Amino acid sequence: MPPEGIALGTLAFMRTYPWRRIDPVPWTPLAKPLAECRVALVSSAATMLPGDDPFDYSGKAGDPTFRLIPSGTDPQTLVETHPSSSFDHSGMAEDMNVAFPLDRIRELAESGRIGGVAPRHVSFEGYLPAPGRLRKETAPEAARLLAEDGVDVALLFPV
């Protein structure tokens, strides 16, 4: 049975797309309690601040670059610029926490469940038929930036 809500064309694409198998699977166990961990968000919804450079959707390979979202941002001011028609964008338009839960992780920091919110978060655009540059260049670059910020945990939310 097809997963609910996925159009047949999208599902056919997903079934035939050569998903890159991660092997070996890297594994970083938590080094300390979550109450001491700094947490960052990573999105593939192409969310950005108004005025950020738009992603370039003109090429076949997709745009492997990313945008940084400062922690103090009100999620409702973010612009979602993912071009895909294969998913419903209206939920994010109504409540950006559906895909970029800045309000929720702030609450978790205030309650002490996590140690703190990272100063910067990362936004990619998820339409990448040829993810070579993402894998070799931009994903490692984003990871280095978060590591420099002292991030312990990243939560990833693809759309």
Add this chain to the structure above:
Amino acid sequence: MSLVAAALEREGISTVCVHPVRFVAERMRAPRSLLVPFPLGYPLGRPNDPALQRDVIEAMLAMLEDQALTAPALVEFPAENGW
């Protein structure tokens, strides 16, 4: 997203990645995947439902704390919490 998760883990950052589709999660093998019963475009579920959004994040945090998990770890968010 799974490829980004792998890059983050290689930098010493622990990750959990939401996945809406099981076979994609199984093929890509992100270090820790939480399978959610929500449509594409809704990784944390219903808009304006902070309780459900918190439950999803809590399920992700629980995966980080579960020392019995091994790579690649795939956990299902309870379907009764879908909509």
